[in-house]
Amino acid sequence: MDHEVTAVPRAQRPDPAGHATIYDIARVAGVSPSTVSRALNKPGRINATTEQRIREVAADLGYRLNPVARALYTGQTSTFALILSDITNPVYFELVRGAETVGARENYTMVLAESQESGAREADAAERLLPAVDGIALVSTRMPDEQIRHLAARKPLVVVNRRVDDVLSIVPDPRPGIEAAIEHLAALGHRSFAYLSGPRTSYMSQLRWEIAFECALAHGLSVVEIGPCEPTLAGGRAIKRRVLAAGVTSVLAYNDIIAIGLLLECRDSGMDLPGQLSIVGFDDSFGSDFTSPPLTTIRSPLRQAGELAVERLLSLVRDEDHQHVDDLATVLVQRGSTAAPMLT
Amino acid sequence: MDHEVTAVPRAQRPDPAGHATIYDIARVAGVSPSTVSRALNKPGRINATTEQRIREVAADLGYRLNPVARALYTGQTSTFALILSDITNPVYFELVRGAETVGARENYTMVLAESQESGAREADAAERLLPAVDGIALVSTRMPDEQIRHLAARKPLVVVNRRVDDVLSIVPDPRPGIEAAIEHLAALGHRSFAYLSGPRTSYMSQLRWEIAFECALAHGLSVVEIGPCEPTLAGGRAIKRRVLAAGVTSVLAYNDIIAIGLLLECRDSGMDLPGQLSIVGFDDSFGSDFTSPPLTTIRSPLRQAGELAVERLLSLVRDEDHQHVDDLATVLVQRGSTAAPMLT
DNA sequence: CCGGATTTGGCAATCGGTTGTCATCAAGAA
DNA sequence: TTCTTGATGACAACCGATTGCCAAATCCGG
Numbered sequence: 001m002d003h004e005v006t007a008v009p010r011a012q013r014p015d016p017a018g019h020a021t022i023y024d025i026a027r028v029a030g031v032s033p034s035t036v037s038r039a040l041n042k043p044g045r046i047n048a049t050t051e052q053r054i055r056e057v058a059a060d061l062g063y064r065l066n067p068v069a070r071a072l073y074t075g076q077t078s079t080f081a082l083i084l085s086d087i088t089n090p091v092y093f094e095l096v097r098g099a100e101t102v103g104a105r106e107n108y109t110m111v112l113a114e115s116q117e118s119g120a121r122e123a124d125a126a127e128r129l130l131p132a133v134d135g136i137a138l139v140s141t142r143m144p145d146e147q148i149r150h151l152a153a154r155k156p157l158v159v160v161n162r163r164v165d166d167v168l169s170i171v172p173d174p175r176p177g178i179e180a181a182i183e184h185l186a187a188l189g190h191r192s193f194a195y196l197s198g199p200r201t202s203y204m205s206q207l208r209w210e211i212a213f214e215c216a217l218a219h220g221l222s223v224v225e226i227g228p229c230e231p232t233l234a235g236g237r238a239i240k241r242r243v244l245a246a247g248v249t250s251v252l253a254y255n256d257i258i259a260i261g262l263l264l265e266c267r268d269s270g271m272d273l274p275g276q277l278s279i280v281g282f283d284d285s286f287g288s289d290f291t292s293p294p295l296t297t298i299r300s301p302l303r304q305a306g307e308l309a310v311e312r313l314l315s316l317v318r319d320e321d322h323q324h325v326d327d328l329a330t331v332l333v334q335r336g337s338t339a340a341p342m343l344t
Numbered sequence: 345m346d347h348e349v350t351a352v353p354r355a356q357r358p359d360p361a362g363h364a365t366i367y368d369i370a371r372v373a374g375v376s377p378s379t380v381s382r383a384l385n386k387p388g389r390i391n392a393t394t395e396q397r398i399r400e401v402a403a404d405l406g407y408r409l410n411p412v413a414r415a416l417y418t419g420q421t422s423t424f425a426l427i428l429s430d431i432t433n434p435v436y437f438e439l440v441r442g443a444e445t446v447g448a449r450e451n452y453t454m455v456l457a458e459s460q461e462s463g464a465r466e467a468d469a470a471e472r473l474l475p476a477v478d479g480i481a482l483v484s485t486r487m488p489d490e491q492i493r494h495l496a497a498r499k500p501l502v503v504v505n506r507r508v509d510d511v512l513s514i515v516p517d518p519r520p521g522i523e524a525a526i527e528h529l530a531a532l533g534h535r536s537f538a539y540l541s542g543p544r545t546s547y548m549s550q551l552r553w554e555i556a557f558e559c560a561l562a563h564g565l566s567v568v569e570i571g572p573c574e575p576t577l578a579g580g581r582a583i584k585r586r587v588l589a590a591g592v593t594s595v596l597a598y599n600d601i602i603a604i605g606l607l608l609e610c611r612d613s614g615m616d617l618p619g620q621l622s623i624v625g626f627d628d629s630f631g632s633d634f635t636s637p638p639l640t641t642i643r644s645p646l647r648q649a650g651e652l653a654v655e656r657l658l659s660l661v662r663d664e665d666h667q668h669v670d671d672l673a674t675v676l677v678q679r680g681s682t683a684a685p686m687l688t
Numbered sequence: 689c690c691g692g693a694t695t696t697g698g699c700a701a702t703c704g705g706t707t708g709t710c711a712t713c714a715a716g717a718a
Numbered sequence: 719t720t721c722t723t724g725a726t727g728a729c730a731a732c733c734g735a736t737t738g739c740c741a742a743a744t745c746c747g748g
Contacts, residue, residue: 019475021733021734022735023734023735031697031698032697032698032699033698033734033735033736034697034698034699034700034735034737035697035698036735037734037735037737038697038736038737041736045695045696046696046697047695047696047697050696050697064474065475065734065735066733066734066735067475067476068415068416068421068733068735069735070734070735070736071412071703071735072412072413072416072702072703072704072733072734073702073703073734073736073737074703074736075703077412079455087441087444088437088438088440088441088630090437090630090631093431093432093434093437094432096431096432096456097431097432097458100431100456100457100458101458104457104469109455109457109472109473109476110456110457111423111453111455111456112440112444112455113444113448113453113454114441114448127408128453129453130408131408131409131410131411131412132411132412132453264634267636286434286630286631287434287630287631287634289608290604290608290631290635291634291635292611292635292636365703365704365705366704366705367704367705375727375728376727376728376729377704377705377706377728378705378706378707378728378729378730379726380705381704381705381706381707382706382707382727385706389725389726389727390726390727391725391726391727394727409704409705410703410704410705412703412704412705413703413704413705413706413733414704414705414706415705415733416703416705416733416734417704417705417732417733418705418706418733419733689748690747690748691746691747692745692746692747693744693745693747694743694744694745694746695742695743695744695745696741696743696744697740697741697742697743698739698740698741699738699740699741700738701736701737701738701739702735702736702737702738703734703736704733705732705733706732707730707731707732708729708730708731708732709728709729709730709731710727710728710729711727711728711729712725712726712727713724713725713726713727714723714724714725714726715724715725716721716722716723716724717720717721717722718719718721718722
């Protein structure tokens with residue numbers, strides 16, 4: 001009835017390669033396992049010559065510490081989870097790399113999970129990973145605040161690109177970049193402006209809109225929100241109709257993907273860019289300089305955000321103090337997709 | 345002298361949240377821990393009413409199995425490692441996603457490591473992860489065959505984009521795509537052709553060159569190899585000089601990044617594309633349709649490669665038979681960067 | 689040369705599940 | 719009524735490393 005491996009209970013269970021354990025070393029070196037353990041990770045606790053001998057035996061036997069066994073006793077797995085909504089979204093590439101780099105530097109292993117844009121799947125992943133990691137980083141999470149706090153109460157946790165009360169939040173400040181962008185547009189002579197918003201549930205999209213609104217007013221531009229717009233190429237292409245209908249001469253998109261989609265659609269329909277429409281993206285993500293004209297965009301320090309998130313997470317794990325508050329500022333990257341508006 | 349936490353040996357060690365264990369459940373339900381264990385994962389082994397009661401107590405206590413403890417005894421961590429040279433290389437995005445998806449489906453956790461293009465760092469990562477995972481997938485590895493075989497002898501292992509004897513290798517067949525591309529170029533009237541090669545140590549670049557050479561000859565095109573070319577935008581831009589010097593009318597690049605770099609450089613210098621030069625990329629990676637003209641490219645089934653790699657890896661872990669041999673074929677994606685050569 | 693301080697290293701418990709073995713008990717067969 | 723048989727659940731060993739505690743060995747000054 002069952003096809004499970006009921007026979008051969010041992011024999012095939014341990015590593016086929018049969019890793020050496022501290023017990024093997026102890027036997028060969030003629031000491032006790034506890035001595036081996038101490039020799040290997042409490043330098044000085046053990047007589048220098050004994051320690052040396054043990055190290056040699058360990059090397060001979062090709063010993064590698066079994067992290068699972070250590071984790072069981074210590075409760076520390078030296079592992080953290082990074083959960084994000086969409087691995088293939090280029091916005092996250094640099095963030096992931098930053099996280100991985102810091103993790104590796106601190107001898108932590110990174111576990112990557114994807115929630116495929118679903119809050120439920122995200123909660124699932126978090127719940128599943130919870131007992132196996134020391135901490136969790138949630139990037140652009142779709143979970144409600146309450147659920148996030150509940151997780152944070154059980155494990156060290158940081159959220160990136162979202163502000164949650166009582167939870168360590170890493171969120172780049174969009175203001176400097178947006179201010180610069182709108183100043184830039186105003187200086188070029190634009191009088192009308194639209195913000196292309198992302199998913200309704202996105203904290204970041206909401207925040208960017210509020211700031212853009214404020215800045216546009218301050219510079220005397222007319223300002224409207226167009227959206228929500230799906231954060232994909234197709235979403236950006238589809239929004240063109242509404243942008244043209246609104247009759248604006250400049251737009252800021254929630255992110256580069258939307259901006260690029262819009263740009264491609266405009267070019268395909270033979271519009272003159274940037275003359276007829278100035279487009280500003282957000283994030284300076286991979287590929288934003290491939291377009292023609294190359295996209296003017298607001299760079300988010302995503303790499304640093306990833307690094308910082310993991311640094312903070314680990315200090316939370318180690319129960320250290322959180323030192324300085326560092327600001328992650330955005331900056332405007334001027335490229336070719338913005339220009340003075342053509343006179344009609 | 346030492347800042348380590350020597351005091352407070354217990355108390356803070358276990359989960360702050362104090363997870364329930366099977367011992368807690370056993371106590372509440374009035375049975376032994378072994379009964380709890382069996383009730384929870386050997387359905388039928390335990391009296392139905394007892395089992396039900398145990399399940400209820402477990403739910404009440406919010407019990408979650410500790411995977412570390414299970415792993416220690418069983419030797420199975422339900423975790424696999426994916427090691428690749430560069431996380432931010434868009435070629436891998438879909439591959440990573442495919443791997444993650446299959447892993448999640450099979451209740452495996454994916455650990456991601458990056459070797460930063462260094463064979464030594466890659467070996468390091470593999471060595472470090474070895475005792476903590478059930479299997480390893482190496483993508484576009486830079487390690488020598490011998491070292492790979494040595495790893496494979498110790499843990500289930502698969503390599504992607506590389507052929508290594510006696511090791512499970514997943515490698516998409518570049519031939520169909522290359523044949524189609526060269527046929528396409530020949531049909532457009534091209535008589536000369538160059539292959540822009542990638543890193544010298546890349547198995548895939550070598551393979552693609554050999555096939556391209558063969559196909560070009562078969563279609564009566566002149567053919568040269570230009571390179572090696574660093575697989576970055578800058579590398580692609582830098583190669584323009586040599587391409588022009590070679591006087592060819594069509595090129596196939598080792599990958600899209602190189603092709604896009606070349607394309608951007610040509611546009612920036614005012615060349616007429618695709619009239620003066622037809623460019624074909626490889627991989628159909630993210631952003632290859634952002635350019636103007638959009639890049640004609642050879643699509644590699646990277647998503648499937650990622651899925652297949654993990655499926656194979658897991659069946660290796662489970663010691664199952666490897667069923668059918670599936671072919672991963674490449675296919676030509678015609679876009680705008682190829683056209684009939686301008687008459688000079 | 690002695691007594692106390694300091695090293696040094698072994699014993700055994702522990703982390704949380706898993707499973708082989710075995711005793712017990714009830715039901716069915718003879 | 720007795721024996722067989724299967725169902726049920728407890729006991730204890732085990733996975734590999736860590737560490738509190740203690741005893742033995744060594745060193746020191748007086």
